[in-house]
Amino acid sequence: MGATPAIKIERASPRDAGEIADLYLASRAAALPFLRRVHSDDDVRGWIADVRLASGETWIAREAGRILGFLCLDGEDLDQFYLLPGEFRRGIGSLLLAKAKELSPERLHLFTFQRNTAARAFYERHGFRLVDLNDGERNEEGEPDALYEWRRSFSDEGL
Numbered sequence: 001m002g003a004t005p006a007i008k009i010e011r012a013s014p015r016d017a018g019e020i021a022d023l024y025l026a027s028r029a030a031a032l033p034f035l036r037r038v039h040s041d042d043d044v045r046g047w048i049a050d051v052r053l054a055s056g057e058t059w060i061a062r063e064a065g066r067i068l069g070f071l072c073l074d075g076e077d078l079d080q081f082y083l084l085p086g087e088f089r090r091g092i093g094s095l096l097l098a099k100a101k102e103l104s105p106e107r108l109h110l111f112t113f114q115r116n117t118a119a120r121a122f123y124e125r126h127g128f129r130l131v132d133l134n135d136g137e138r139n140e141e142g143e144p145d146a147l148y149e150w151r152r153s154f155s156d157e158g159l
Contacts, residue, residue: 012058017049030085078110114144
C-alpha cells in the first residue's frame with residue numbers, strides 16, 4: 001500500500017526550524033559526503049529559521065511528532081527536498097512530492113547534484129525529465145548539477 005497512514009504532510013511552522021535544520025544537515029552529510037561545506041551549522045540553522053521558512057512554502061512529513069522529511073516550494077521551484085537518513089523507501093518522499101504537484105499542478109522544476117544518483121532516480125521515477133546539466137557555476141558549492149522538470153502534460157503523453 002505504500003506510505004504509513006500515520007505520516008502527515010503539513011505546513012511547517014517557525015517552531016519546526018531547529019528540527020528541519022538538523023534534518024537538512026544530517027541528510028546532506030549522509031547523502032552528499034563529497035559536497036564542499038560552504039556554511040557552518042549555525043549559519044544553516046539561521047538560514048532555515050530566518051530565510052527559508054519566511055519565503056515560499058515549507059512542507060514537512062511528520063510521524064509520531066518527528067519530522068521525517070521536508071521540501072520548500074517557491075511557485076514552480078521545488079527547492080530543498082530532504083529526508084531523514086534511514087527513512088527512505090517508506091513513501092515519505094512520494095507523499096511530499098504529491099503535495100508539491102498538488103500545489104503546482106502544471107509544472108515543477110528543481111536542481112540536484114549530478115552525483116546524487118539516488119535523488120536523480122527518484123525524480124525520474126516520478127515523471128521528472130532532465131533539462132540541463134551544468135558544471136557547478138550556478139551553485140555555491142561549485143558541484144556539477146542537473147536541472148529537472150515535471151509537467152502535467154508529460155503524464156498525459158502516454159494516453
